[in-house]
Amino acid sequence: MSSSVDIEAIEEAVLGLRQRVSNLHSELTRYDLVAWTAGNVSGRVPGHDLFVIKPSGVGYEDLSADAMVVCDLDGNVIPGTRGSERSPSSDTAAHAYVYRHMGHVGGVVHTHSTYATAWAARNEPIPCVITAMADEFGGDIPVGPFAIIGDDSIGRGIVATLADHRSRAVLMANHGVFTIGKDAKDAVKAAVMCEDVARTVHIARQGGDLVPIAPDAIDSLFDRYQNVYGQPGKVAGAEGASA
């Protein structure tokens, strides 16, 4: 990884992804999912065992394509790449663990968005009581284990919870939200939708009992939305030219 040719090849491979991942952070602020420097987006580099992630402790207004940090799937910064003088997000180990163990995942997002994190604080799954949840998550949004930052335990908890679940979002107990997607934009969409349904279901419960959606109805809603909804030839939530 040390020769200039390798670095050039890596920079060429990550060129567009750097800009997309940087831009997607503005969606976290636009939808009010983050405070100060909390929250992070990463995207897998197609065809390489690499991902691009937000640097640690940098304000959202100071992010740029060049500030994004390129890491291998063990979470090590690739020396010599642009941005490599910075430390990657403090959640990098969790992102790396997910990419290592879930080959279909192309993007990971982490936030402490208010309503979803309130459910996480109660260690309570968000029940599937609105059709938008069935569409997007295929059922309840589950709770993952309590895990301390600093080793693989957050990543292990995310993978263990989502591996056999249709949901792309997990509420890590007493912590916050991690979402996965086929690319970084898809994971950001899941984070936005997770907060939206967390808020709606919270408000709904203030007014009375929640009414669950029947499992077979959830199945057909999920199937229709994931496989049929959207423009012909496009998959719902897929990363487009405007990303």
Ligand SMILES: [Zn+2]
């Ligand atoms: Zn966190």
